[in-house]
Amino acid sequence: MLELRLKSRFHYIAWLWVAVLAIPTSCGCIAPSSPRQEPIQLLAVADEQHVRSGETVDNTPSKLFAPPPMEEPTTAPVIAGVPVDLELEPTSNACSESIPQTALFGKLLQDQQQFYSSDSLLMLGSGFAAGSIVANTSLDGAIQRHFRTSVLGAESDEWYHTFHASKELGNGMYTLPVFASAWITAELFPDSELAATMGQWGGRSLRGFAVGAPPVIGLQLLTGGSRPYESPHGSLWKPFNDNNGVSGHSFMGSLPFITAAKMADTRTEKLLWYSASLLAPLSRANDNDHYPSQVALGWWMAYLAATAVEHSDNASQGWTISPYATKESTGLMTEVRF
Template sequence: MPATDPRVADAVARHAHLRVACALMLLAWAATCLWGAALGGETSRAPAESGGMFLQSPDGATLWKQTLATVAADWPIVRIIEPDFAATPPREGLIESAWVEPPSAGQTPPGSSPLPSQAWSPQRQRVVVRVMPAAEGAWIDAIVETQSIADLTADRGPGEITLTGGWQTDAAPGATDNITTMLAARMAPTSDPVYALPPLDGPGMLTPRNEPPWARARYPRAARFGYKVLEDYRNFYSCDGLVCLTAAFGAGALMANTGFDTTMQAAWQRSVVPTDLGTFFADCKDIGEGRYALGVFGAAGLVGLALEGRPGADIVGEWGSRSLRMFIVGAPPVYFLQLATGASRPSDLSSAGSQWKPFTDDNGVSGHAFVGAIPFLAAADMVESPVAKGALYVCSTFVGFSRMTTDSHFPSQVFLGWYLAWASSRAVSGTEMHFAGMEVSVVPLPMADLGGLAVEGRW
């Protein structure tokens, strides 16, 4: 056939449209994933590892100046590192005072607890304040470090102590006294600061988490995948899952066995197919080809296994694993229900049409709509941004619309294929939550001269 044949040119143009559409959707997925991660980072209020408390303020620079002035009122400042509230990630600020001799017995250093009098053993103190910028405020952690010659030379024998005219500046810090609460009370006596809780893995906080069932397997990564698939099936065929599945197929039955399907299909062919939107939908069909999709899902999962521990590889691997498990869970009911419904295609010109006649035909559920929705629904479950989730949910319908555009499936068949992909995604997400676990700590919390109860959860 000559290269100038109009059919060849049309096929080339359609494949070009397909490549462009696939590239745009992949870029959109990557952008929304990154956007969701960025949005999650911007609103974080996570405290520093050492703890502290969160002070709210609409202006971070003003809060920093207030902290600096409060510390400088009692301590001679020798080192200042200003925080950067606008940087990504924000840069921590630091205030260090000079080493000073503590007051004599009967007096108390600013913000610290009284010290016993040790006439022969000189002591010195300094204050260190860290300010970590966060959304709508900052985390503040303040400590007073105390050193004494007796402590620094306790491991030396008689005659090994050399007295010099000054202190050794590289000596290790001695005892510390946390003054964060007192500092915050002086800065904002009428505000309600947010207190950091003790670490969840601290003594008496929580019992150790049970190890996952695949931890002692000979091949733990393969066992992990197998255990998760079993849990996926339990979630999919749970009572709640079966109730929702029954309701969805009841809706599909009404669409297929009344005039809804034929009316909607005819309207779609008249109004959408001749337009550019119809051309775009038609070019999305190959995204739902199982022979392509399964290879992509498997390759992404292998990348995650080979490069486990790297942030980018972990994201790709989780997406591939979720997508592959969604196919494993949803494919058997798709195949069975295709036969059980027995509906025909619009293009078959069958007298049955969209009506269900069990085991007469095998087109009652759109397999392309099922496979084409999987990658987008898996990505939607991994992002936090509602905008990103919504965009990915919209993209998950494109392949289903392509089947209506090419007159390959009725609306009810597309709906059922998409629903089975969505039900599979819910089952997989439930498995991830099940094995991720959640830790909750409830502890008494002193707040200046008051008391309270604090609750913290991590998952």
């Protein structure tokens, strides 16, 4: 038993760190060159054009960054005589996103607002409405018996041991340190794109836990469902009668993979991450520790928490800032998209 438990924990740690290292690849965040070289290349091209035309180039700061003549209207600033488009638009690229410590409280507040928004609450209510139908009828027990009969009746015990090992993916004693270490890596190596992506994944997973764990605990008590072997009531909802109506292991074990899925770029990558998010939930049904409705609701809570964090990070991306210049004035123009 001890050997199996240790093996499960090693599998767990390996799974999560494979996820951490694979996320940058799936997000397309490994770039061969540094963006700091772009201004030098721009000025070099501009100087070369002027040299070919026989013009002299004044590279003093006052000339390089001087505004265009007021009598000549233009729509963009001029650097070394060449119009340059400096339109700035936020991007959703995972490499450019990190979570500064000073902004953490604001992010957590936005996460709460997104989780308890009308759209999120509607999805939450819909999920629990479907779960109540399964939990308070004979469907829960029938699905549980069929699943366990199929697994235990297999030709070998590999399926059972594989699903059982995935239980540790939902153990917060190991999950939270992995999230935190991935986040801290980005703080220690701010110039590394790989570390930035790992940090974004770790930070989002931590925030997903912070926004999702309290309602999971509350709904566990509110539903009052029991484990398959605990009570004659079984999966029936009896408010405050028990605290297993929502699987906590399913929530914790699926959250990091759902977060990775939302960071992935392609449908294939998203499908792989979402498939991996089912490992911990299946282990709870495999071990007869939770009914299918309880497992599904734990996964659903993780999905809603990860979605709230994603919406919080993307809430401010519908705007642009661009320079403008006319005969009368020069300045910056802000555009907000609804």
